[in-house]
Amino acid sequence: MESVNIHEAKTRLSQLLTKAAAGEGFVIAKAGKPIVRVTAIDSPDAGQRKRLGFMKGQFRIPDDFDRMRQDEIADMFGG
Numbered sequence: 001m002e003s004v005n006i007h008e009a010k011t012r013l014s015q016l017l018t019k020a021a022a023g024e025g026f027v028i029a030k031a032g033k034p035i036v037r038v039t040a041i042d043s044p045d046a047g048q049r050k051r052l053g054f055m056k057g058q059f060r061i062p063d064d065f066d067r068m069r070q071d072e073i074a075d076m077f078g079g
Helices: 006-011 015-022 070-076
Strands: 001-005 026-030 033-038
Touching: 001 006, 001 015, 006 015, 006 026, 015 026, 015 033
Parallel strands: 001 026
Antiparallel strands: 026 033
């Protein structure tokens, strides 16, 4: 993660925010000491990965999934 001092952050703010929105966060430091971390609002927390689609291709849903055991279910509800 890129670290910039306050003066550089003021000078390059638009550029830095564009990079942060694309997922490349940055740290603003004062006298070499980190003060804040800037990341996109929807970015995952540090050490956390986005999990959408993490099991893609690992299982298959049967074509008749919405009709499986429909007679048994109807019997349970008196139908």
